[in-house]
Amino acid sequence: MLTPNWDNPLELAIPSLQSAAQGSEPVAAGQLEPAEELHEVLLPVNPADKRVVNGLTDVNQLAPFKYPWAWEFFLNANKNHWTPLDVNMSQDVHDYHHKLTVEEKHVYENVLAYLTTSDILAMRNIGLAVMEKMSAPELQIYQARQVYEEAMHTWTYQHCIETLGLDQSEIYNRYRVVPAIYRKIKLANKYLDAVLRPDVDLTNRDDLNQFVLSYTFFAAVFEGCWFYNGFSPIFALQRRGLMKGTAEQLQYIMRDEIMHCGFGIRVVKQILLEENITLDPKAISRMWQEAEEVERGYAEYLFKEPILGYSADEHLEQFRFVANKRAKQLNLAEPFPGAKNALPWLDEQASMRKEKNFFETRVTEYQTGASLEW
Numbered sequence: 001m002l003t004p005n006w007d008n009p010l011e012l013a014i015p016s017l018q019s020a021a022q023g024s025e026p027v028a029a030g031q032l033e034p035a036e037e038l039h040e041v042l043l044p045v046n047p048a049d050k051r052v053v054n055g056l057t058d059v060n061q062l063a064p065f066k067y068p069w070a071w072e073f074f075l076n077a078n079k080n081h082w083t084p085l086d087v088n089m090s091q092d093v094h095d096y097h098h099k100l101t102v103e104e105k106h107v108y109e110n111v112l113a114y115l116t117t118s119d120i121l122a123m124r125n126i127g128l129a130v131m132e133k134m135s136a137p138e139l140q141i142y143q144a145r146q147v148y149e150e151a152m153h154t155w156t157y158q159h160c161i162e163t164l165g166l167d168q169s170e171i172y173n174r175y176r177v178v179p180a181i182y183r184k185i186k187l188a189n190k191y192l193d194a195v196l197r198p199d200v201d202l203t204n205r206d207d208l209n210q211f212v213l214s215y216t217f218f219a220a221v222f223e224g225c226w227f228y229n230g231f232s233p234i235f236a237l238q239r240r241g242l243m244k245g246t247a248e249q250l251q252y253i254m255r256d257e258i259m260h261c262g263f264g265i266r267v268v269k270q271i272l273l274e275e276n277i278t279l280d281p282k283a284i285s286r287m288w289q290e291a292e293e294v295e296r297g298y299a300e301y302l303f304k305e306p307i308l309g310y311s312a313d314e315h316l317e318q319f320r321f322v323a324n325k326r327a328k329q330l331n332l333a334e335p336f337p338g339a340k341n342a343l344p345w346l347d348e349q350a351s352m353r354k355e356k357n358f359f360e361t362r363v364t365e366y367q368t369g370a371s372l373e374w
Contacts, residue, residue, distance in 0.1 A: 052271050053202045053211075055135030062137045067270070073263050074142040080255045083152065084159040089245040096164050099242060103305050107233050108243065109166065110302055113174035114181050115230060116157040118222070121188050122260075123150035125218050129196045133211065142263060149256045156249045180301035183294040184226065191217040205277070212271055213283055219264025220326040221291045227257045229295070229319045233302065235349040236310040265329050279332070288323060288335035295319045317342035 045057045050066035065071055100108065127147040134140045161171050175181045191214040195207075202208045231250045238247035272278065296316055303312035320339035327334055 050136045051274050053133055059135055059137055065138050067138050070138040070142050074145055077145045082252050084156040084249055087245050087249050089163045092243050092245040095242045104307050107302050111233050112157050113171050117175040117185055119150045119153040123147055125192050146260055153253050160246050180297045187290055187294050188222055216268050217287055219261055223257050224261035224326040225319055225322045228322055232346055314342040
């Protein structure tokens with residue numbers, strides 16, 4: 001019988017190369033083999049051997065960490081835990097039906113129509129195209145949380161649509177019938193489909209470059225610019241005391257999206273370093289130009305007529321301004337030199353300065369035995 005070595009438990013769990021090489025006597029039928037013979041020859045995971053992609057270490061072993069920052073992202077993400085049912089929407093119902101103008105309803109509905117489809121797309125990108133290609137579990141664990149958060153965001157938009165009594169089928173189908181929304185989804189699908197192919201091999205340099213480009217698009221453009229910019233029309237309503245429940249939920253979502261963007265950009269930079277590749281300047285330039293082109297069409301559709309405190313020109317200029325910030329985070333040239341901060345109030349409006357105790361604010365219905373009898 002083998003005696004555990006409490007000072008070095010790996011001595012028993014993982015046999016040495018020497019003992020494995022010596023072999024063993026055949027074991028009679030029905031007799032258990034010694035513990036050493038039940039294991040392949042495995043060596044402890046060395047964190048220095050981990051890689052973001054194309055790693056050969058055991059993807060099932062979380063620690064030791066090579067990327068402790070990824071674990072920190074996961075821990076911080078869990079601090080922003082909520083559900084749409086935690087937010088009071090009663091004022092929004094009144095605002096939508098009695099206070100919003102026709103133009104403001106048009107903006108509100110189409111923002112939700114775009115976001116409902118976008119977050120499902122973001123969920124599919126991380127869950128289906130990205131996670132399985134990660135070869136360090138600390139990265140996968142945060143991305144698993146990210147998939148959950150995208151699902152939560154989708155629930156949020158559905159909750160808003162349902163609570164206000166909007167036609168769900170009509171709202172959800174707008175991305176298919178409204179060209180300005182469809183073009184944004186189509187562009188995102190182009191980058192997703194390029195890496196969702198079953199034959200993608202990241203040891204192939206062409207596939208690796210396409211994967212990094214697609215990851216960059218979703219981190220820097222899709223989540224870093226389009227989502228950030230996508231919430232701002234609702235925050236403009238919130239500034240005037242309108243649709244505050246919806247805006248509060250978007251503030252929680254904004255926290256998530258900022259982390260998704262920051263994590264994605266960090267991963268892209270790590271892959272570039274580890275794999276010794278660079279982003280193709282022409283492909284990056286084309287990415288920004290395509291993103292701006294479809295964002296322009298979206299802004300012009302949303303704001304055929306400006307609403308109080310917000311216009312199509314401000315929306316597009318804000319996209320350019322944020323795009324420059326994302327490019328700088330990636331150590332890339334600004335795609336839109338000279339772009340101005342068209343919405344200086346946005347950072348303050350989008351940030352939640354309060355911490356809500358949901359257990360104190362959640363409405364709970366109680367039923368007692370007496371009330372059931374009645």
